[in-house]
Amino acid sequence: MSRTRRVFSKDFKSKVVLEALKETETLEALAKKYELLPGQISVWKAEAIKNISAVFSAEKSKSPKDDIPKEKLYARIGELTLENDFLKKKLK
Structure with a gap:
């Protein structure tokens, strides 16, 4: 009886961690x-x-429109x- 390992997405983990940080409910x-568990x-x-400082210290990613030259x-x-x-001329 082998059990497959569950893989959790970043969104799910962050949702759980945010609720845990709020401390409105117990961990149990x-x-x-x-x-x-x-x-x-x-x-x-x-x-x-431990990694919360990386959120504020990371460089902001460039948006795609920043890559296009102004010219x-x-x-x-x-x-x-x-x-x-x-x-406009043709319309008149």
Whole structure:
């Protein structure tokens, strides 16, 4: 009778840890609620507390629009302005 190992997502772990940090319920109650062992919640909580500074010290990731050079954006704006003016003239 082998039991397969469960794998938990980051979202699930963070949800459980946030509830554990709020301390509105005991670890035993949270363990029953999420079908976990209280020790597992404690390990996740300790790991989150240990690595909490990484949240604030990490560099902000660049958004995709930061990668596009401004020259290309200005060129595209110019093209669209010309098209817009042309269509306005044709409409009249």
